[in-house]
Amino acid sequence: xxxxxxxxxxxxxxxxxxxxxxxxxxxxxxxxxxxxxxxxxxxxxxxxxxxxxxxxxxxxxxxxxxxxxxxxxxxxxxxxxxxxxxxxxxxxxxxxxxxxxxxxxxxxxxxxxxxxxxxxxxxxxxxxxxxxxxxxxxxxxxxxxxxxxxxxxxxxxxxxxxxxxxxxxxxxxxxxxxxxxxxxxxxxxxxxxxxxxxxxxxxxxxxxxx
Amino acid sequence: xxxxxxxxxxxxxxxxxxxxxxxxxxxxxxxxxxxxxxxxxxxxxxxxxxxxxxxxxxxxxxxxxxxxxxxxxxxxxxxxxxxxxxxxxxxxxxxxxxxxxxxxxxxxxxxxxxxxxxxxxxxxxxxxxxxxxxxxxxxxxxxxxxxxxxxxxxxxxxxxxxxxxxxxxxxxxxxxxxxxxxxxxxxxxxxxxxxxxxxxxxxxxxxxxxxxxxxxxxxxxxxxxxxxxxxxxxxxxxxxxxxxxxxxxxxxxxxxxxxxxxxxxxxxxxxxxxxxxxxxxxxxxxxxxxxxxxxxxxxxxxxxxxxxxxxxxxxxxxxxxxxxxxxxxxxxxxxxxxxxxxxxxxxxxxxxxxxxxxxxxxxxxxxxxxxxxxxxxx
Numbered sequence: 001x002x003x004x005x006x007x008x009x010x011x012x013x014x015x016x017x018x019x020x021x022x023x024x025x026x027x028x029x030x031x032x033x034x035x036x037x038x039x040x041x042x043x044x045x046x047x048x049x050x051x052x053x054x055x056x057x058x059x060x061x062x063x064x065x066x067x068x069x070x071x072x073x074x075x076x077x078x079x080x081x082x083x084x085x086x087x088x089x090x091x092x093x094x095x096x097x098x099x100x101x102x103x104x105x106x107x108x109x110x111x112x113x114x115x116x117x118x119x120x121x122x123x124x125x126x127x128x129x130x131x132x133x134x135x136x137x138x139x140x141x142x143x144x145x146x147x148x149x150x151x152x153x154x155x156x157x158x159x160x161x162x163x164x165x166x167x168x169x170x171x172x173x174x175x176x177x178x179x180x181x182x183x184x185x186x187x188x189x190x191x192x193x194x195x196x197x198x199x200x201x202x203x204x205x206x207x208x209x210x
Numbered sequence: 211x212x213x214x215x216x217x218x219x220x221x222x223x224x225x226x227x228x229x230x231x232x233x234x235x236x237x238x239x240x241x242x243x244x245x246x247x248x249x250x251x252x253x254x255x256x257x258x259x260x261x262x263x264x265x266x267x268x269x270x271x272x273x274x275x276x277x278x279x280x281x282x283x284x285x286x287x288x289x290x291x292x293x294x295x296x297x298x299x300x301x302x303x304x305x306x307x308x309x310x311x312x313x314x315x316x317x318x319x320x321x322x323x324x325x326x327x328x329x330x331x332x333x334x335x336x337x338x339x340x341x342x343x344x345x346x347x348x349x350x351x352x353x354x355x356x357x358x359x360x361x362x363x364x365x366x367x368x369x370x371x372x373x374x375x376x377x378x379x380x381x382x383x384x385x386x387x388x389x390x391x392x393x394x395x396x397x398x399x400x401x402x403x404x405x406x407x408x409x410x411x412x413x414x415x416x417x418x419x420x421x422x423x424x425x426x427x428x429x430x431x432x433x434x435x436x437x438x439x440x441x442x443x444x445x446x447x448x449x450x451x452x453x454x455x456x457x458x459x460x461x462x463x464x465x466x467x468x469x470x471x472x473x474x475x476x477x478x479x480x481x482x483x484x485x486x487x488x489x490x491x492x493x494x495x496x497x498x499x500x501x502x503x504x505x506x507x508x509x510x511x512x513x514x515x516x517x518x519x520x521x522x523x524x525x526x527x528x529x530x531x532x533x534x535x536x537x538x539x540x541x542x543x544x545x546x547x548x549x550x551x552x553x554x555x556x557x558x559x560x561x562x563x564x565x566x567x568x569x570x571x572x573x574x575x576x577x578x579x580x581x582x583x584x585x586x587x588x
Contacts, residue, residue, distance in 0.1 A: 123445065
């Protein structure tokens with residue numbers, strides 16, 4: 001039997017705007033992707049020098065996880081191995097793949113090459129938060145909330161994980177979108193049911209059904 | 211009651227052969243696919259790798275619709291399907307594809323534009339492979355560094371256990387081009403000789419290309435089918451390109467897998483390691499094996515036969531391990547002479563005969579990821 005599962009927080013970043021639990025927190029119209037991501041880092045007063053080493057996809061995904069988890073996840077409730085990350089997108093690390101090949105015409109750079117894998121962002125989030133549970137990166141033509149919901153529910157129901165950060169992180173040249181959900185087995189005053197409808201509403205920034 | 215998941219067919223397409231049996235026979239004779247190559251489009255200097263020969267009849271210009279990467283997947287899936295009754299068109303048959311870099315080499319040879327970007331995306335390749343065989347279910351693609359192949363098998367096992375599917379065709383491939391070679395060279399991780407896993411004189415990776423396919427089913431095809439018992443994944447949370455200093459996190463994945471399979475250390479008959487032959491990977495694995503109390507269990511790395519086949523490695527190495535279980539014949543690690551890891555583990559240099567029932571497959575990759583999986587006889 002499957003126990004209840006709840007989206008206890010969400011963070012959506014697209015169109016130069018940052019939403020947490022459906023509330024607009026920050027917007028910086030007109031900035032290009034790189035300037036926008038830096039303005040998010042500054043606005044939320046995050047201090048983490050590794051941020052400057054990251055590629056675009058990792059910056060985007062890492063910032064989304066930071067805002068998702070702000071003052072929220074009581075990490076001491078969980079063991080490091082109990083928290084996992086299930087991510088997805090269409091283009092894997094193509095944005096950095098392109099940059100790497102340009103750089104490799106002169107001298108190939110190991111610091112760029114290491115980011116030519118989509119799951120490096122998982123590693124960045126794990127390093128920051130000391131999460132040691134299962135992480136996986138799936139590729140789909142479009143966001144597939146049904147697959148993510150079913151897969152993450154299975155991990156939680158079978159006690160592979162007790163909490164999971166899941167969703168979509170895509171960045172290719174000027175196009176980007178990141179939507180992450182924190183899914184737990186315990187509800188709170190702001191949580192909503194972990195359903196594909198709720199995932200889609202957050203993905204598309206529509207009003208939520210409690 | 212937990213549903214059993216059986217391996218009803220498998221295939222390896224590599225420079226060593228186009229069937230699992232051909233590949234296994236080559237390994238029992240100590241034959242490696244790694245040779246010296248010179249290709250100015252890949253690198254200014256010669257390098258050691260296991261690559262398909264130009265003009266290999268598996269990869270033909272007569273199929274312009276599919277890239278070399280996709281032709282490898284298609285060839286391997288076709289051969290595996292021919293060995294079993296699993297039907298691709300059945301809504302209850304999943305297709306799971308694993309690759310680290312897929313068609314990225316197109317960036318080296320084609321004009322980059324939006325159409326090319328779409329062509330390079332792994333879901334585009336997945337759709338072409340799915341359409342070729344008429345899969346009814348939407349394909350699932352995994353790209354999670356060097357543990358992609360094991361993760362794909364684990365995903366297939368779970369999709370069958372949960373009852374969502376009856377069968378899963380799990381396939382993976384990677385091809386070598388300037389992209390991957392120059393990247394590992396930039397890390398000074400490419401060995402100037404064929405790689406020597408766990409050896410004192412090891413000096414890095416040899417790369418390789420190939421494809422592997424495993425067909426999983428809830429319905430056994432024979433009493434000889436090997437079962438996928440369990441698997442687990444962990445993250446080091448330590449460094450994006452260097453492995454854990456302690457091996458604790460890989461050891462955690464091993465423990466989770468052994469517990470789920472109701473096995474203790476004495477129940478594991480052999481281990482198929484990742485064994486890339488970099489200093490740090492092999493040390494970390496030896497630590498994890500020792501932490502798991504498996505230091506006396508025979509361990510091999512197949513990287514000195516295949517090179518590091520990236521997204522295919524977990525599949526190819528699992529298939530050889532499954533064949534070892536079936537034939538009760540353990541493959542030694544080519545190139546290994548004298549132990550070069552601080553925690554002494556058991557790396558045989560000769561073929562071992564035995565009565566093998568359970569084996570452990572492990573892997574680790576960039577991003578701090580680790581994976582473990584257990585295969586058993588019925």
